[in-house]
Amino acid sequence: MIFYSVNDYFKHRYGRKIVKLSLDGGFTCPNRDGKLDTRGCLFCSDRGSGEYAGIVTDGFYMAETQPILEQMAYQKSLLSDKWRDCGYLGYFQNFSNTYAPLEKLIETYAPVYEDSSVVGLALATRPDCITDEMYPLFKSYMARGEFWLELGLQSIHPQSVSLIRRHYDMALFESVYSRLKAEEIPVVLHIILGLPEETREMMLETVKYVSSLKPFGVKFHMLNVLRGSDLEAYYAKENFKLIEVHEYIDLICDALELLPADITIHRLTGDGPRELLIAPMWIRNKRAVLNGIQREMRRRGTVQGAKSEV
Numbered sequence: 580m581i582f583y584s585v586n587d588y589f590k591h592r593y594g595r596k597i598v599k600l601s602l603d604g605g606f607t608c609p610n611r612d613g614k615l616d617t618r619g620c621l622f623c624s625d626r627g628s629g630e631y632a633g634i635v636t637d638g639f640y641m642a643e644t645q646p647i648l649e650q651m652a653y654q655k656s657l658l659s660d661k662w663r664d665c666g667y668l669g670y671f672q673n674f675s676n677t678y679a680p681l682e683k684l685i686e687t688y689a690p691v692y693e694d695s696s697v698v699g700l701a702l703a704t705r706p707d708c709i710t711d712e713m714y715p716l717f718k719s720y721m722a723r724g725e726f727w728l729e730l731g732l733q734s735i736h737p738q739s740v741s742l743i744r745r746h747y748d749m750a751l752f753e754s755v756y757s758r759l760k761a762e763e764i765p766v767v768l769h770i771i772l773g774l775p776e777e778t779r780e781m782m783l784e785t786v787k788y789v790s791s792l793k794p795f796g797v798k799f800h801m802l803n804v805l806r807g808s809d810l811e812a813y814y815a816k817e818n819f820k821l822i823e824v825h826e827y828i829d830l831i832c833d834a835l836e837l838l839p840a841d842i843t844i845h846r847l848t849g850d851g852p853r854e855l856l857i858a859p860m861w862i863r864n865k866r867a868v869l870n871g872i873q874r875e876m877r878r879r880g881t882v883q884g885a886k887s888e889v
């Protein structure tokens with residue numbers, strides 16, 4: 580095995596394919612509702628940095644108005660031709676899915692458990708949107724099946740954190756992460772590669788830092804310039820250099836070598852929403868990027884964790 584994908588993890592734990600149902604709980608986030616900012620993170624589109632979630636009718640995006648069970652049925656219908664005999668994971672990626680009072684979280688996520696083909700839940704959020712009272716709820720989800728939280732760390736470098744307007748610092752991140760770790764709540768950390776003004780060494784420093792935390796999983800993103808994000812205007816003005824596909828492949832292989840072998844890999848590249856993507860266009864060919872990563876790992880004769888320092 581060249582790297583430990585989340586699909587390998589699922590197969591090992593459940594003996595079958597588990598497919599994510601991209602759902603939308605109708606949340607917002609403090610970077611958008613004015614608590615910390617109104618503009619959102621620099622790279623975030625108005626869909627809240629997630630994949631397609633919910634229901635699109637006649638081209639109109641209706642997720643927030645649709646009950647979770649209807650979203651689940653719709654997502655399953657989209658996936659049924661491709662995957663038969665699989666289980667599902669309720670996946671809430673858009674916006675900050677713990678940014679609400681506890682009662683609203685309980686109410687939002689309860690329907691997911693009404694479906695016996697669902698093995699659990701994954702919630703993307705921010706460390707500053709996790710409150711003390713939520714930990715028992717997370718533990719209760721863990722007791723019912725699969726559960727993890729996803730945190731958009733993106734980078735450890737202050738200039739990047741400030742540029743992307745993440746609006747929480749490393750001290751806050753570390754205190755929340757330590758508590759989650761102490762409570763044994765699985766965490767998937769997101770890293771963005773290709774941020775403006777980050778060198779290859781800086782990106783690998785973020786990977787080394789994440790490795791030292793030994794999270795449950797890691798999700799890599801290539802910086803996408805999406806229509807409607809503030810990055811679109813920044814890119815037009817600064818015309819900064821985006822990573823080329825061969826550089827990305829090389830970087831991902833370095834990152835995989837550094838990450839301990841038992842960390843699950845949730846994504847190596849994404850293809851982005853096609854109709855919003857401005858650059859880089861090579862990410863549209865996800866298959867070619869993934870094949871390139873496999874080829875380069877084989878050429879090096881290496882595997883995930885081969886150069887892990889932890």
Ligand code: SF4
Binds near residue numbers: 611624627628
């Ligand atoms: S990336 Fe996440 S935290 Fe940032 S604006 Fe988008 S939804 Fe909010």
